[in-house]
Amino acid sequence: MATWDDVRRIALALPETTERGSYDDLPAWRVRDKMFVWDRPLRRSDREALGDAAPDGPILGARVPDLGAKEALLADDPAVYFTTPHLDGYPAVLVRLDRIAVDELTELITEAWHARAPKRLAAAHRAGAA
Numbered sequence: 599m600a601t602w603d604d605v606r607r608i609a610l611a612l613p614e615t616t617e618r619g620s621y622d623d624l625p626a627w628r629v630r631d632k633m634f635v636w637d638r639p640l641r642r643s644d645r646e647a648l649g650d651a652a653p654d655g656p657i658l659g660a661r662v663p664d665l666g667a668k669e670a671l672l673a674d675d676p677a678v679y680f681t682t683p684h685l686d687g688y689p690a691v692l693v694r695l696d697r698i699a700v701d702e703l704t705e706l707i708t709e710a711w712h713a714r715a716p717k718r719l720a721a722a723h724r725a726g727a728a
Contacts, residue, residue, distance in 0.1 A: 599696045600703045608704050609635055612711045613723055634661045634710040644682040656695040661710040664689050
């Protein structure tokens with residue numbers, strides 16, 4: 599399954615991506631200073647809200663295009679994707695990094711990048727020019 603090294607390699611391969619600490623000074627990847635994936639360990643309030651369903655292990659936060667995409671991922675594979683009340687109404691999912699295949703992680707990170715990249719940069723990337 600996937601590791602932080604995979605996240606770093608995939609994210610940094612995308613145009614104009616930088617790695618810089620998030621609010622908690624944990625690893626986060628940005629395109630033109632807009633965060634698209636980040637290390638997101640569960641907080642105490644998350645663990646309380648999730649109860650026994652709170653996962654152990656590394657957790658990746660990932661931006662998604664919209665709330666519909668979020669709901670689709672959550673419904674598609676709840677063993678991998680989940681959310682917390684903190685993210686209610688926000689287009690992002692949490693990912694059990696040790697349960698996602700690298701090819702699926704690549705797709706997720708690329709879509710997260712597209713959700714945050716400027717339109718022209720994203721269009722150039724889709725066209726293979728970036």
